[in-house]
Amino acid sequence: MQLHKRDVIEAATAILDNYGIADLTMRRLARELDVSPGALYWHFTSKQQLLGAVADRILSPVCAESDIGHWSDRISRVGVRLRDALRSHTDGAELVAASFAAGQSQAAAEILVRLTAAVTDAGIETGQAVLAARTVWYYVLGFTVDEQARLQWDAAGASAVPPAADPDRDFAVGLRLLIDGLTVRASYNAPVS
Amino acid sequence: MQLHKRDVIEAATAILDNYGIADLTMRRLARELDVSPGALYWHFTSKQQLLGAVADRILSPVCAESDIGHWSDRISRVGVRLRDALRSHTDGAELVAASFAAGQSQAAAEILVRLTAAVTDAGIETGQAVLAARTVWYYVLGFTVDEQARLQWDAAGASAVPPAADPDRDFAVGLRLLIDGLTVRASYNAPVS
DNA sequence: ACCTGAACACCGTTCAAGT
DNA sequence: ACCTGAACACCGTTCAAGT
Numbered sequence: 539m540q541l542h543k544r545d546v547i548e549a550a551t552a553i554l555d556n557y558g559i560a561d562l563t564m565r566r567l568a569r570e571l572d573v574s575p576g577a578l579y580w581h582f583t584s585k586q587q588l589l590g591a592v593a594d595r596i597l598s599p600v601c602a603e604s605d606i607g608h609w610s611d612r613i614s615r616v617g618v619r620l621r622d623a624l625r626s627h628t629d630g631a632e633l634v635a636a637s638f639a640a641g642q643s644q645a646a647a648e649i650l651v652r653l654t655a656a657v658t659d660a661g662i663e664t665g666q667a668v669l670a671a672r673t674v675w676y677y678v679l680g681f682t683v684d685e686q687a688r689l690q691w692d693a694a695g696a697s698a699v700p701p702a703a704d705p706d707r708d709f710a711v712g713l714r715l716l717i718d719g720l721t722v723r724a725s726y727n728a729p730v731s
Numbered sequence: 732m733q734l735h736k737r738d739v740i741e742a743a744t745a746i747l748d749n750y751g752i753a754d755l756t757m758r759r760l761a762r763e764l765d766v767s768p769g770a771l772y773w774h775f776t777s778k779q780q781l782l783g784a785v786a787d788r789i790l791s792p793v794c795a796e797s798d799i800g801h802w803s804d805r806i807s808r809v810g811v812r813l814r815d816a817l818r819s820h821t822d823g824a825e826l827v828a829a830s831f832a833a834g835q836s837q838a839a840a841e842i843l844v845r846l847t848a849a850v851t852d853a854g855i856e857t858g859q860a861v862l863a864a865r866t867v868w869y870y871v872l873g874f875t876v877d878e879q880a881r882l883q884w885d886a887a888g889a890s891a892v893p894p895a896a897d898p899d900r901d902f903a904v905g906l907r908l909l910i911d912g913l914t915v916r917a918s919y920n921a922p923v924s
Numbered sequence: 925a926c927c928t929g930a931a932c933a934c935c936g937t938t939c940a941a942g943t
Numbered sequence: 944a945c946c947t948g949a950a951c952a953c954c955g956t957t958c959a960a961g962t
Contacts, residue, residue, distance in 0.1 A: 540945080564936060574947050576938075581945095585936065632832075639825075639880045641892070666904050673905040676873025677866055684865070687832045699834070711859050712866040719912030733926080757955060767928050769957075774926095778955065 541573055543581050543591070550592050551627065559629035564588075590642025593634045597645035599623050605652055610717050612656040616649065617678050617713050624682045631682035638679070650675055661724035670720060677712055734766055736774050736784070743785050744820065751883075752822035757781075783835025786827045790838035792816050798845055802852040803910050809846055810871050810906045817875045824875035831872070843868055854917035863913060870905055 549570050553562050564585055568575040582588040600619045605612055624630040637643040653671035662670060685705055692701055702708050742763050746755050757778055761768040775781040793812045798805055817823040830836040846864035855863055878898055885894055895901050 563934085565934080574949095575936080576948080577946050579937070639876055641880075641884065669901050669904045670908055672874070672877070673870055673908055676877075676905075677869050680869025680873055681865070683832055684869075687834075691834065708862050711862045712869075715863055715866055715909065715912040715916060717912075718915035719908040719910075722911035722915060723908060756953085758953080767930095768955080769929080770927050772956070 541571065541577060541581065546571065546578065546581055546588065547591050547595055550588065551595060554592065554630075554633065555628055557628070559633055562589075562592075562633075586637075586640050586642050589633060590637045590640065590644075593637035593643040594645040596623055596627055596630050596634060597643065597649065601645055601648055605655075609656045609659040610720075612659075613653065613674060613717060613720075614713060616653055616656070617674060618709075620649065620678050621682050621709060624679075625686070629686060631679055631686050635679045635683055638675075646675075657720060660720050661727050662720065663727060666723070670716075670723070674713075674716055677716060681709055681712060734764065734770060734774065739764065739771065739774060739781065740784050740788055743781065744788060747785065747823075747826065748821050750821070752826055755782075755785075755826075779830075779833050779835050782826060783830045783833065783837075786830035786836040787838040789816055789820055789823050789827060790836065790842065794838055794841055798848075802849045803913075805849040805852075806846065806867060806910060806913075807906060809842065809849070810867060811902075813842065813871050814875050814902060817872075818879070822879060824872055824879050828872045828876055831868075839868075850913060853913050854920050855913065856920060859916070863909075863916070867906075867909055870909060874902055874905060 546567070550562060550567055553567060553570060564578055565575050568578055571577075578588065582591070597620075600616065600623050603615065603619050607615075624634060627633070634643065634646065638646040650668075650671055653674050654667050657667040657670045657674075658664060685702075688699065688701060691699065739760070743755060743760055746760060746763060757771055758768050760781075761771055764770075771781065775784070790813075793809065793816050796808065796812050800808075817827060820826070827836065827839065831839040843861075843864055846867050847860050850860040850863045850867075851857060878895075881892065881894060884892065
């Protein structure tokens, strides 16, 4: 049976979900697929590129989402769906953050474009819109990396920091803070009515 | 000559500055200190703990900073000083982000406390203040990780994404966005005058 | 108390050689 | 075109034994 990119990404996602990012190694992945480690390098030029493909798979439900309505609803929706997508895979936020930093996730770039469009519709000028969109991105990724890290602490039996009572509400607080900030910024650029 | 924690942290910082986080390994560090790798485990229980100590060293100038003035100035100042501290070491942001996620940086926790105090002084209730402080933290770390990652791309000769013309100004935009958001949130809690 | 030496169980990546 | 086998140059961590 021939090895295909899709099979590799699927197997990698399975390891991630079941064992976490620390166990997602090229050798372990090859073993799971019953091939030699070198075989993976026929299909991917590096581990980073492979992880980028996994990141794109994780983010695909966010990209598939419709993008209509008021700008603030669009930002909220992307934020919430993004966090959901990350949380549906063990260490999903960490993997996506790493792939984004390495410039290996096309889907991450696409989500940033959509956030930028929503910010622009709020009435922020283009130059600042990209920066504001990134701020939202950093927030969602940072919050979720943190959230998933705390899960590991609990699993490891570290009861020093108790888990948040209502993480969904906590997440919404920061998101609203950003949207409030955008509303203020936009009002400076608004035409005098 | 006896090996002390301080020497180890100093040597680790030197490797970080000169070669980056990828080269900051326990074995490499031991070689540089002319000891066997096992010797490091007498002074530190794990690599994560050692990196946490390096993170604390990187963040120490931020903790030493005075903390007076209007709440918004205090947040700006911590943000700017934090970014400066991270940027004065190769991969500084990545190292601190990792140590924070692992719960190994005491200095990071202290900075978060200071940010929370500033947010509280803005007139935000305690529960939300911690969340808002974290939002600022995620922003500064996310922005700077990104900024330092782009430096590596340039060094590697990837001219696809041109470097930002004025990163200091770009950084200020996101910071002001957050402060504007805090002002709005605070006004809801403000006593009717 | 502090450190060495050596081992254990791994890594990512490359590449001649096979089919 | 696609993959194997084997190597290269590494990792973090542990622990008996030395001083």
